[in-house]
Amino acid sequence: MPVGRHCDGAGHLPHHMEIRMTTRPQEPRSRLxxxxxxxxxxxxxxxxxxxxxxxxxALVGALRLPRAAVLDSPSKRVRVSLPETLAAGTAFVPPGRSMAVFRDEDGVFAISTVCTHLGCIIKPTAEGFECPCHGSRFAADGSVTRGPAPQPLRWLKVSASGEQWIVDEAAVVPAGTKVNA
Incomplete structure (x- = not known):
């Protein structure tokens, strides 16, 4: 049997002529x-x-996203007394509530101050409202003037009760619904 260039496999070689294709000698391994x-x-x-x-x-990043700053109100129906000095078209935000109440020449109306993007509480500005979380802006009537908010602010149901106004935070009415002052 030729040795060297032509070989039909190591199985035909005698044990002492077995060729190992390695560049370094193999050291014996311990069981450990x-x-x-x-x-x-x-x-x-x-x-x-x-x-x-x-x-x-990604999970840690998702847990750090801003959460909605809306707190449950003790009651969804709120009695509001508008200040006599409230200028027409100026927002009155009752303390601890997520709404803004307006009085203009056409009547009284209320708008939710919960951003329609991620539920943050928006802040009144001279032009309307601005969301501190992602910069959405709304006109005084609740319409979106700059995104990312996908929808206008919700209008809330207002009813008269003597000298006070009752705003129902759970009842949404069509935009433009006002109660005569």
Whole structure:
């Protein structure tokens, strides 16, 4: 049997002529030594750990998103006394409530101050309202003047009760609904 260039496999060679294709001698392993890991297994494990780390990072980021600042009111029907000095078209925001009450020449109306984007409480400005969370802006009538808010602010039901006004935060009415002053 020829030895050297032509070989039909190591199985036909005598034991003393077996050829090992290695660049360094193999050292005997102890039973306590870990199994060597292949390149393919190492790449698989590293991609698994990177995926798990990315998912953990995304979860932590999602938990840090702004939460809605709306607190449950003790009662959804609120009695409001408008100040005599309230100028027409100026918002009156009752303390601890998520609404703004207006009086103009056509009557009295109330608008929710909960942003339609993510539920943050909006703040009155000279032009209307602005959301401190993502910058949405609303006109005094609740219409969106700058996004990302997808919808106008909700108009709330108002009814007269003597010198006071009753605003129902749970009842939504069509935009433009006013009660005569």
């Amino acid at each position: 030594d870990p199994e060597p890991i292949s390149r393919r297994d190492m790449l698989g494990l590293s991609s698994l750990w990177m995926t798990a780390g990315s998912m953990l990072f």
